Structure formats: structure tokens, C-alpha cells
Amino acid sequence: MTASPPNPKNTAILYACVAAGGVLGSVARYVAALLIPVVSGFPFPTLFVNIIGSFIIGFYSTLSGPDGRLFATTRQRQFVMTGFCGGYTTFSSFSLETVRLLRGGITHTALLYIAVSVVTWLVAVWLGHVLASRLNRLKGS
Amino acid sequence: MSGLISVILGSALGGVARYFISGFVARRVGETFPWGTLIINVSGAFLIGVFGGLSEDNTSLLAIPDTWLFAVTGFLGCYTTVSSFSLQTLSLARNGEGAPAASYVVVSVALCLTAAALGFGLVDLLR
Numbered sequence: 001m002t003a004s005p006p007n008p009k010n011t012a013i014l015y016a017c018v019a020a021g022g023v024l025g026s027v028a029r030y031v032a033a034l035l036i037p038v039v040s041g042f043p044f045p046t047l048f049v050n051i052i053g054s055f056i057i058g059f060y061s062t063l064s065g066p067d068g069r070l071f072a073t074t075r076q077r078q079f080v081m082t083g084f085c086g087g088y089t090t091f092s093s094f095s096l097e098t099v100r101l102l103r104g105g106i107t108h109t110a111l112l113y114i115a116v117s118v119v120t121w122l123v124a125v126w127l128g129h130v131l132a133s134r135l136n137r138l139k140g141s
Numbered sequence: 142m143s144g145l146i147s148v149i150l151g152s153a154l155g156g157v158a159r160y161f162i163s164g165f166v167a168r169r170v171g172e173t174f175p176w177g178t179l180i181i182n183v184s185g186a187f188l189i190g191v192f193g194g195l196s197e198d199n200t201s202l203l204a205i206p207d208t209w210l211f212a213v214t215g216f217l218g219c220y221t222t223v224s225s226f227s228l229q230t231l232s233l234a235r236n237g238e239g240a241p242a243a244s245y246v247v248v249s250v251a252l253c254l255t256a257a258a259l260g261f262g263l264v265d266l267l268r
Binding site: 019023030103 | 144145149152153156159160161163185188189193210215217218219220222223224225226227231246249250256261
């Protein structure tokens with residue numbers, strides 16, 4: 001993904017792309033947490049952002065990949081994938097919520113949260129990839 | 142408004158830290174296995190455990206909403222990532238690396254939860 005030559009100016013621009021995308025993604029995650037309710041202790045907001053972020057990265061990386069129909073520069077890919085998707089999703093909140101559930105003795109919800117999370121994240125990234133592959137194979141530009 | 146600013150400042154730092162560490166690790170050990178993301182997620186999980194433990198004390202800095210939004214929602218939220226983890230797992234699986242893909246999933250979840258629990262435990266111990 002680092003096709004561009006590593007000169008200081010280019011590196012600084014890539015860092016700025018990641019930071020800008022990361023801020024946008026994190027603010028979107030913050031808003032999602034305000035809008036989506038936690039029902040019976042189950043952390044739906046974090047599950048939601050992690051599923052959507054996994055879907056977007058799977059979709060975008062394939063659509064803008066070597067055989068993809070969307071041309072994207074390294075900067076654009078870093079902005080969307082490393083920046084936005086990376087900032088939108090969070091492994092640390094997932095860990096904190098699970099440990100809090102375990103510490104609170106709500107073991108079955110913790111185990112359900114772990115299982116549902118891992119399965120849905122991976123299904124989402126795979127679905128995004130499959131959908132983009134189909135689009136890439138469509139005739140026309 | 143100050144909450145939003147806290148998230149923005151923390152996440153800008155977190156994103157830059159993740160990009161720096163993942164690049165540094167990739168240059169040192171290569172990119173055949175996603176060690177960079179693993180290190181980032183495990184270290185972020187340990188810190189969130191420490192912060193979570195500290196926030197249980199109402200007099201601590203982390204019990205203040207803006208501090209939490211800066212350090213946890215902003216910095217750690219942006220520093221750690223599920224999307225890269227998912228994409229890396231899919232890439233390993235699609236390249237026929239079934240065993241490394243499965244190990245990556247199991248090791249990531251196990252180490253992150255252990256690290257977060259250790260962070261909480263450390264705060265309990267020092268209290």
C-alpha cells in the first residue's frame with residue numbers, strides 16, 4: 001500500500017490523511033454511541049460500528065484494489081481504510097465491555113457478545129469483499 | 142461541545158500512533174502476519190483496562206467525562222481497530238492461510254481480553 005516514494009512530505013501527507021479519517025470515524029462512532037441504546041447490558045453501539053466498519057473496509061479495499069473498478073490513490077485508501085474505518089471501529093471498547101460484563105458476573109452476556117462480535121465482524125468484511133468483487137466483474141466502466 | 146473536542150483531539154493522536162506503530166512493526170518483521178495490529182490492539186486493551194479500573198474511583202481524573210472522551214473514546218478508540226483485524230483475517234483465509242487466520246482470531250481475542258483484565262487487576266492491586 002506504500003507505492004509512493006517515502007519522502008518526508010509524502011509521509012507527512014499520509015499521516016494527515018490517517019489522522020483526518022481517524023477523527024471523522026471516531027466522531028461517527030461517538031455519535032453512534034449516543035444514538036444506539038445498550039439493551040440489557042449488551043453493547044449494541046460497539047457491535048454496530050465494528051460490523052459496519054468491517055463491511056466498509058472489505059468493500060472499499062476490493063473495489064479500489066488491483067482489479068477494482070474504483071481508482072483510488074494511496075492517500076485516499078489510507079484516509080478511508082486506515083483512517084476512517086480504523087477510527088470508527090474499536091477493539092479496546094470491545095475488550096473493556098467484555099471484561100466489565102465478566103467482572104459484573106454477567107458471564108452469559110459476555111460470552112454471547114464475544115461470539116456474536118467475532119462472527120459478525122468476519123461475515124461483514126467477507127460480505128463487503130464479495131459485493132465489491134461482483135461489482136468489479138460487471139461489464140462497463 | 143467540549144466532549145466533541147476531546148474526542149477529536151484524542152482520535153487524531155490515536156490514529157497517528159496506530160499508523161506509526163503498524164508501519165514500524167511492518168518494516169521490522171514484515172507483513173506476512175499482522176503483528177502490528179495485534180500489538181496495537183493488545184496494548185490498547187491493556188490501557189483501556191487500566192483506565193476502566195481508574196474510572197471506578199470517582200476522584201480519579203478518568204471519572205471526569207471529558208478526560209474519558211479524550212483518552213478512551215478518542216485516543217484508544219481510534220488507536221485500536223477491528224476493521225484492519227477483520228480485513229487481515231479475510232486476507233489470510235483467502236490466501237489459503239487457514240491456520241494463521243484462525244490463530245490470529247483466537248490470539249487477538251484471548252490476548253486483548255486478558256490484557257484488559259490485567260489492566261483492571263493492576264489498578265485493583267495498587268488501590
